[in-house]
Amino acid sequence: MAFTEDSLKAKLSSLNETQDSISGVGQWILFHRRHADKIAAVWSQRVKESTPSKKLTLIYLANEILQQARIRKREMFLEAFDPIIVDGSTHAYKGTSPEIQSKMRRVFEVWRSRQVLRPQVLEELERSLDDIDRTRSSKKPLGQLGGSLFSNSSLPPDLKPVEPLATSLHKADLAAKPALTSAHQDYDKLTSPSASIPTPPMHAAALAALVKKLALAENAVADSIKARTALVSGLEALLQTTRSKLAADEAQLTDLASRKLAIETRKSEVEAAILQGLSAAETNKISAAPLPSLSERPRIEELTPPPMESFTPVGSPTLPATNLPSVPDDVLPEAVSHPVEPVAVAPPRTKIPAPRHPRRASER
Numbered sequence: 001m002a003f004t005e006d007s008l009k010a011k012l013s014s015l016n017e018t019q020d021s022i023s024g025v026g027q028w029i030l031f032h033r034r035h036a037d038k039i040a041a042v043w044s045q046r047v048k049e050s051t052p053s054k055k056l057t058l059i060y061l062a063n064e065i066l067q068q069a070r071i072r073k074r075e076m077f078l079e080a081f082d083p084i085i086v087d088g089s090t091h092a093y094k095g096t097s098p099e100i101q102s103k104m105r106r107v108f109e110v111w112r113s114r115q116v117l118r119p120q121v122l123e124e125l126e127r128s129l130d131d132i133d134r135t136r137s138s139k140k141p142l143g144q145l146g147g148s149l150f151s152n153s154s155l156p157p158d159l160k161p162v163e164p165l166a167t168s169l170h171k172a173d174l175a176a177k178p179a180l181t182s183a184h185q186d187y188d189k190l191t192s193p194s195a196s197i198p199t200p201p202m203h204a205a206a207l208a209a210l211v212k213k214l215a216l217a218e219n220a221v222a223d224s225i226k227a228r229t230a231l232v233s234g235l236e237a238l239l240q241t242t243r244s245k246l247a248a249d250e251a252q253l254t255d256l257a258s259r260k261l262a263i264e265t266r267k268s269e270v271e272a273a274i275l276q277g278l279s280a281a282e283t284n285k286i287s288a289a290p291l292p293s294l295s296e297r298p299r300i301e302e303l304t305p306p307p308m309e310s311f312t313p314v315g316s317p318t319l320p321a322t323n324l325p326s327v328p329d330d331v332l333p334e335a336v337s338h339p340v341e342p343v344a345v346a347p348p349r350t351k352i353p354a355p356r357h358p359r360r361a362s363e364r
Helices: 005-012 019-029 033-049 052-071 074-082 085-093 098-113 118-132 155-193 200-275 281-287
Strands: none
Touching: 005 019, 005 033, 005 052, 005 281, 019 033, 033 052, 033 074, 033 085, 033 200, 052 074, 052 085, 085 118, 085 155, 118 155, 155 200, 200 281
16 A cells, blocks of 8 residues: 555554554554655654553554564665654643553553663653653652552562662662663773774764764763662661560560569469459458559669679688788899898718628638
8 A cells, every 4th residue: 555644644543552552553654664754754643642541552653663673674665754753742641541541651661671762762752651640630650660669559668768778879870771781882892992993083982972872871871870869878778767666565565464464473462362352352452552663673683793792711821910011013122231142951860771791601
């Protein structure tokens, strides 16, 4: 079928949400690549005029066209949809139900994760969708394309302070990912030993473009670091608050255990009084007695050993007092003026027996 504006409008009118219908119309459009600009303009106009359900189908069709054009190197479609995709997607998103918006957000997230469009276009689209969500009556923040991790209404109140910090970090990571991928790819391509060096003017232009991409990636990573640091600070504050509440809960648990023990003791006393046959007045005295204070705790014997003096037996003899001056331990005593010289002592006299001579043979 030859391409005309009427034939294109007829194709869009017959479009439905099935995969076969979207793929068929997408293939027909990709075949007529020479009319990419006209196709993008008609698509944008039809989005503004369609019903909410039809808008979702047109978003699916744009997804089919853009992804197939990127795979098949049909750059003319990417260039044609580049200036109108944000405005058309914003009109498609605005005024639809949360269910349809959720489906659209999944498509937009695919565009970001697969880098179907330029990062600047994706960022502009995200800002437009955020503005729409902020003006909704429910005031439900989108946070990022594809929905926020903390957008669930069942989020506990204790985690609310870190919700915007986590959302900012997620957005920063999403923005940094395509910039890093593009910068690394171009850097490897330009610095590869096997790459052919172009003419000096073209080489200089390629280096200048790479410098811009590296600067863009550097700024994106710096934003991610800033957001991650803020989240760490928020989580540390949340941890401190949680620890304080934990200490309070533990103290309350101790008090409840003390109360339970006191009541169990009182119950045993009342039951024992009943078994003993005590009168009602006597039993009431037991019940009316004050319970032990919650602040009272059983005294535990200290583990610190007693001083050494406590081990000295009672009545132990004491050393007599002397008039000798006290001398520090690190000072040697002076020599005595009249030292006592040792005296040689004679060894004791002992009788040494005479040696016995053997008898001679003649005396035997």
